[in-house]
Amino acid sequence: MFGISREIRGKNIIYRPELDGIRALSIVVVLLHHLGYLSGRGFLGVDIFFTLSGYLITQVLLATVVQGHPLTSFYRRRVARLYPIMAISVLVASIVVGFNSSQDTKPVLASLFYVKNFLHWGDLFGPFWSLSAEEQFYLLFPIALLLFLRFFNRKIFTGFLLLVIAVIWIHVLWINYPAYSWNQDGIFNLVVFRPTMILVGCLISLN
Numbered sequence: 276m277f278g279i280s281r282e283i284r285g286k287n288i289i290y291r292p293e294l295d296g297i298r299a300l301s302i303v304v305v306l307l308h309h310l311g312y313l314s315g316r317g318f319l320g321v322d323i324f325f326t327l328s329g330y331l332i333t334q335v336l337l338a339t340v341v342q343g344h345p346l347t348s349f350y351r352r353r354v355a356r357l358y359p360i361m362a363i364s365v366l367v368a369s370i371v372v373g374f375n376s377s378q379d380t381k382p383v384l385a386s387l388f389y390v391k392n393f394l395h396w397g398d399l400f401g402p403f404w405s406l407s408a409e410e411q412f413y414l415l416f417p418i419a420l421l422l423f424l425r426f427f428n429r430k431i432f433t434g435f436l437l438l439v440i441a442v443i444w445i446h447v448l449w450i451n452y453p454a455y456s457w458n459q460d461g462i463f464n465l466v467v468f469r470p471t472m473i474l475v476g477c478l479i480s481l482n
Contacts, residue, residue, distance in 0.1 A: 334480050389407040
């Protein structure tokens, strides 16, 4: 119907345990980075996690279509799965830092509304930047995916995604010259630049 990936059989997604291993590896890389190891290479763990996320979420979206569910069901399931634990985490972090000044409320609200990546993220709520960037991406990508696959074939959509990735990377290199670093604020954590690795995962899933 939409060039559904071979990983989907009988309206279900095949469980692949090796992907859990890759996810665990990405988490270890990020943890080692925050412990002062890997010489600032922690972004590699984030890139691995984003790529895996793009792959799996695209599989879920395609399965949702195959099963005949509306797109809203995808959003409902995602909120139900992620938001409760995220809200609890924000609450615990809020208790740790306390509410002694008005400036404490900004990272709390930014984390709860998935916009933490637009604020300075070098604080206790910093890790929520990646979840914010990811959720901003998935707010729009499912709509774009279904619209493109409805009116165009999979190869055209693949070409479009490759073009988007190329444009973003060229832009990053241009504004980053001569440093060529992903670690600058506004490049590392904004959804404008970071979705490239999610899109790589989406491409793998579609092809």
